[in-house]
Amino acid sequence: EAQVTQNPRYLITVTGKKLTVTCSQNMNHEYMSWYRQDPGLGLRQIYYSMNVEVTDKGDVPEGYKVSRKEKRNFPLILESPSPNQTSLYFCASRPARQETQYFGPGTRLLVL
Amino acid sequence: GENVEQHPSTLSVQEGDSAVIKCTYSDSASNYFPWYKQELGKRPQLIIDIRSNVGEKKDQRIAVTLNKTAKHFSLHITETQPEDSAVYFCAASSLSGGTSYGKLTFGQGTILTVHP
Numbered sequence: 533e534a535q536v537t538q539n540p541r542y543l544i545t546v547t548g549k550k551l552t553v554t555c556s557q558n559m560n561h562e563y564m565s566w567y568r569q570d571p572g573l574g575l576r577q578i579y580y581s582m583n584v585e586v587t588d589k590g591d592v593p594e595g596y597k598v599s600r601k602e603k604r605n606f607p608l609i610l611e612s613p614s615p616n617q618t619s620l621y622f623c624a625s626r627p628a629r630q631e632t633q634y635f636g637p638g639t640r641l642l643v644l
Numbered sequence: 645g646e647n648v649e650q651h652p653s654t655l656s657v658q659e660g661d662s663a664v665i666k667c668t669y670s671d672s673a674s675n676y677f678p679w680y681k682q683e684l685g686k687r688p689q690l691i692i693d694i695r696s697n698v699g700e701k702k703d704q705r706i707a708v709t710l711n712k713t714a715k716h717f718s719l720h721i722t723e724t725q726p727e728d729s730a731v732y733f734c735a736a737s738s739l740s741g742g743t744s745y746g747k748l749t750f751g752q753g754t755i756l757t758v759h760p
Binding site: 565567572573574575576577580590591622624629631632633635636637638 | 648650686693
């Protein structure tokens with residue numbers, strides 16, 4: 533089944549404890565992206581990647597890192613999480629020449 | 645960069661009525677405008693999209709209109725049903741350049757409630 537997966541789905545952590553949220557897609561998509569969703573603000577792009585080893589900042593990249601070593605994986609790294617990073621995170625992917633994005637199931641993060 | 649404004653933030657209608665959600669965008673290079681529906685606890689799902697070379701697109705009870713000159717686009721849902729209750733997001737993107745190239749910029753979302 534074609535899909536985007538994220539792990540973990542729920543995570544409670546403490547300030548400063550490094551964490552990684554994984555994202556994987558099995559559709560051979562070139563483009564992958566991370567968003568955070570906060571009430572009243574919609575979905576805001578954190579980072580995106582046009583292809584392997586090509587990443588760029590989105591609208592709210594501060595406090596996040598990403599890597600794209602393989603085409604199928606696009607992990608989101610929080611080196612030192614803070615409470616203002618408590619949010620719902622979505623990974624998405626799409627083929628290079630198509631606009632339709634496919635979203636993962638979401639990861640709900642709580643930073644205490 | 646691109647900025648997308650969406651109104652209203654909440655919309656309450658009676659079953660069978662029509663619902664209209666409006667969005668404006670800032671980057672004239674944007675040429676792709678999708679609408680997503682997000683049910684409680686679920687991921688956003690694409691329900692309809694429109695490209696800049698088209699002024700209107702329909703899919704059963706859902707339609708989207710685009711006014712490129714005014715830089716606004718709207719979602720129209722007719723004969724609303726309780727299962728239409730969800731959060732709706734508009735978005736704008738460009739695959740051909742501009743500040744929104746390769747990026748999808750979302751509006752703030754509209755919570756639609758359809759009362760039986």
